[in-house]
Amino acid sequence: xxxxxxxxxxxxxxxxxxxxxxxxxxxxxxxxxxxxxxxxxxxxxxxxxxxxxxxxxxxxxxxxxxxxxxxxxxxxxxxxxxxxxxxxxxxxxxxxxxxxxxxxxxxxxxxxxxxxxxxxxxxxxxxxxxxxxxxxxxxxxxxxxxxxxxxxxxxxxxxxxxxxxxxxxxxxxxxxxxxxxxxxxxxxxxxxxxxxxxxxxxxxxxxxxxxxxxxxxxxxxxxxxxxxxxxxxxxxxxxxxxxxxxxxxxxxxxxxxxxxxxxxxxxxxxxxxxxxxxxxxxxxxxxxxxxxxxxxxxxxxxxxxxxxxxxxxxxxxxxxxxxxxxx
Amino acid sequence: xxxxxxxxxxxxxxxxxxxxxxxxxxxxxxxxxxxxxxxxxxxxxxxxxxxxxxxxxxxxxxxxxxxxxxxxxxxxxxxxxxxxxxxxxxxxxxxxxxxxxxxxxxxxxxxxxxxxxxxxxxxxxxxxxxxxxxxxxxxxxxxxxxxxxxxxxxxxxxxxxxxxxxxxxxxxxxxxxxxxxxxxxxxxxxxxxxxxxxxxxxxxxxxxxxxxxxxxxxxxxxxxxxxxxxxxxxxxxxxxxxxxxxxxxxxxxxxxxxxxxxx
Numbered sequence: 028x029x030x031x032x033x034x035x036x037x038x039x040x041x042x043x044x045x046x047x048x049x050x051x052x053x054x055x056x057x058x059x060x061x062x063x064x065x066x067x068x069x070x071x072x073x074x075x076x077x078x079x080x081x082x083x084x085x086x087x088x089x090x091x092x093x094x095x096x097x098x099x100x101x102x103x104x105x106x107x108x109x110x111x112x113x114x115x116x117x118x119x120x121x122x123x124x125x126x127x128x129x130x131x132x133x134x135x136x137x138x139x140x141x142x143x144x145x146x147x148x149x150x151x152x153x154x155x156x157x158x159x160x161x162x163x164x165x166x167x168x169x170x171x172x173x174x175x176x177x178x179x180x181x182x183x184x185x186x187x188x189x190x191x192x193x194x195x196x197x198x199x200x201x202x203x204x205x206x207x208x209x210x211x212x213x214x215x216x217x218x219x220x221x222x223x224x225x226x227x228x229x230x231x232x233x234x235x236x237x238x239x240x241x242x243x244x245x246x247x248x249x250x251x252x253x254x255x256x257x258x259x260x261x262x263x264x265x266x267x268x269x270x271x272x273x274x275x276x277x278x279x280x281x282x283x284x285x286x287x288x289x290x291x292x293x294x295x296x297x298x299x300x301x302x303x304x305x306x307x308x309x310x311x312x313x314x315x316x317x318x319x320x321x322x323x324x325x326x327x328x329x330x331x332x333x334x335x336x337x338x339x340x341x342x343x344x345x346x347x348x349x350x351x352x353x354x
Numbered sequence: 355x356x357x358x359x360x361x362x363x364x365x366x367x368x369x370x371x372x373x374x375x376x377x378x379x380x381x382x383x384x385x386x387x388x389x390x391x392x393x394x395x396x397x398x399x400x401x402x403x404x405x406x407x408x409x410x411x412x413x414x415x416x417x418x419x420x421x422x423x424x425x426x427x428x429x430x431x432x433x434x435x436x437x438x439x440x441x442x443x444x445x446x447x448x449x450x451x452x453x454x455x456x457x458x459x460x461x462x463x464x465x466x467x468x469x470x471x472x473x474x475x476x477x478x479x480x481x482x483x484x485x486x487x488x489x490x491x492x493x494x495x496x497x498x499x500x501x502x503x504x505x506x507x508x509x510x511x512x513x514x515x516x517x518x519x520x521x522x523x524x525x526x527x528x529x530x531x532x533x534x535x536x537x538x539x540x541x542x543x544x545x546x547x548x549x550x551x552x553x554x555x556x557x558x559x560x561x562x563x564x565x566x567x568x569x570x571x572x573x574x575x576x577x578x579x580x581x582x583x584x585x586x587x588x589x590x591x592x593x594x595x596x597x598x599x600x601x602x603x604x605x606x607x608x609x610x611x612x613x614x615x616x617x
Contacts, residue, residue, distance in 0.1 A: 076521055077521075078517050078520075078521070097520070098517070098520045098521045099520055099521075099523045099524065099525065101521075103521055104521065105517070105518065105521040107514050107517070107518060109514060111514035111515050111517065111518040112515075113515055113518075113519075113533060113536075113537075114515075114537065115536040115537060115539070116536075124519065124522050124524075124532075125522035125523050128522060128523045128524050128528060129523060169518075172518075172522065173521070173522075175522075176522055176523060
C-alpha cells in the first residue's frame with residue numbers, strides 16, 4: 028500500500044510549487060519530505076491527500092489512481108502542523124469523528140476510541156476539550172483521530188513544528204516506535220534535517236519544487252549529490268569550491284606537510300562538543316567540531332597557532348559527485 | 355486612584371443618564387395606572403395584531419438574513435472573485451442609508467405606479483401597504499449584521515478544521531454542519547441578536563412602506579407612535595415595554611445557548 032506521485036506539477040500564480048516531481052513511498056515505510064520553506068514539500072503532501080489539485084501528474088495510493096478523487100475517498104490520514112483540532116468537541120468526539128461519519132455502531136466507536144487513546148497515551152483525557160490539552164497532547168489526539176479511520180497511508184505535515192524542543196524530541200522517538208508497531212505507510216514533511224534523520228527510513232530532499240536527492244539518512248549525509256544537499260543535511264564549511272564538515276576538520280599541534288596553519292579565534296563550549304572558530308593563514312575562516320576532551324588535550328585557546336587537516340572534503344559543480352579526500 | 359474613580363463615575367453616569375433612566379421610566383410609567391390597565395392595553399386587538407405582525411416579520415427577517423448572512427460571509431472570506439470589494443462595500447449600505455430613504459426606495463420600486471409594482475399587482479401580489487413590503491423593508495435594514503459578525507470568526511478559524519474533516523471522510527454538507535457551524539456559532543448568535551433587535555425596532559422604512567394601516571400593517575413601533583398620537587399613554591408605554599422585553603429575552607436566550615467549554 029505504497030504511495031506514488033508521478034510527474035506532479037503545481038503552480039500558484041507565478042510561483043512554481045512543484046516542478047515535475049516523482050516520488051515513491053514504499054509500503055510500510057516512513058518517508059520524510061525534507062526541505063526549506065517554499066521547497067514544495069507541503070504542497071506535495073497536500074496533493075497526495077487531495078487537499079490540493081495538481082496541474083498535471085498522477086497520484087497512486089496502493090496502486091490505485093487517486094488523482095481525481097476527493098480527499099474523503101483517498102483513505103489518507105492527515106495530521107496538520109497546528110493540530111486542526113475540532114475545538115468544540117471533546118477529545119473523545121474528535122477521535123470518534125471519522126467513525127461517526129462512517130456510521131459505526133456506538134459500542135464499536137467507544138471501544139475503538141478508547142484503544143486509540145491508549146495508543147497515544149491520552150486515556151484519562153477523553154472528556155477534555157482541546158483547549159485543555161498541551162500542544163504535544165493535542166498533536167497526539169490529532170494522530171489518534173487520523174488513525175481511527177484506519178487509513179491506508181498516514182500523512183504528517185510538520186507535525187511537531189509548533190511544539191517546543193523538548194516535547195518535539197519526545198514525540199519524534201514516540202512516533203518512530205509507533206510506526207514500528209503499526210507499520211502504516213507514512214510520509215512526514217519537515218524542514219528539520221535532524222528530525223528527518225531521526226525518524227525516517229528514507230529522506231526525499233526537496234528544493235525549489237524539485238527533488239535534490241532521495242536516500243536513507245546515512246546516504247544523504249555521506250554521499251550528498253549536490254552542494255545544496257551537503258549544506259542542508261548538516262553543518263558545512265565552504266572554502267572556495269571545497270566543502271568540508273566541521274567534524275572532518277582535524278586540529279593538530281604540529282605541521283606534517285598536508286596540514287595548513289590556522290589561528291584559533293574563538294571557542295564555544297556546547298557540552299560534549301566544542302566549536303572551534305579558526306582563521307587560515309590565507310585569511311579564510313572555518314570552524315571545527317571537536318570533543319571536549321580533544322580541546323583540552325590540545326590546550327586550545329584564542330590566539331593559539333594550530334595546524335588543520337581536512338579528513339574528507341567534497342567538490343561539486345564540474346566534478347560533481349567526485350570526492351577528494353585530502354589525506 | 356482619583357483618575358480611576360472619576361472615569362468610573364463618568365462611564366456609569368453616562369450609562370445611567372442615557373440608558374438606564376429612560377428605560378426604567380418606561381417601566382414606572384407603564385405600571386403607573388395599575389396592572390389591570392396594562393392588561394387591558396395588551397389585549398387590544400390592534401395591539402395584539404401589532405405584536406403578532408412584529409414577531410412574524412422579525413422571525414422571517416432573522417431566518418432569511420441568518421441563512422443568507424452565513425452563505426455570504428463564507429463566499430466573502432473563502433473565495434476570490436471580481437467585484438468582491440464592491441460587494442463588501444455594498445453590504446454596509448443598509449447601515450449607511452437612512453431607513454426612511456430605504457422605505458422610499460422600496461415604495462418607488464414596488465408602488466403601483468412603477469412597472470414592477472404594476473406587474474406584481476396584475477399577478478395578484480401586493481407589496482406596498484401590506485406584510486410582504488414590511489418584510490422586505492425589515493430584511494433590508496437588518497441585512498448586514500450576521501455577515502459582519504460571522505466574517506471575522508470565519509477568518510479566525512481558518513480552513514484546517516474543515517480540511518481535517520474532509521480527510522476523515524466528511525462530505526461538504528457534513529463538514530459544514532458538524533465543524534464549520536459549531537465553530538462560528540458565537541458569531542452567528544451575536545449576529546442574530548443584532549438582527550432581531552434591528553428587525554423589531556425598525557420604524558422609518560416600515561412606516562413608509564406599510565402605510566400604517568391600524569390593525570393590518572401596524573407593527574409594534576408604529577403602534578407606539580399611533581397610540582401616542584391619540585393620547586393612549588398606557589397603550590403606548592405597554593407596547594414600548596413589550597418591545598424592550600422581546601429584546602431582552604433575545605439577549606438572554608443567546609447567552610444561555612453559548613458554549614461553555616470553548617477556549
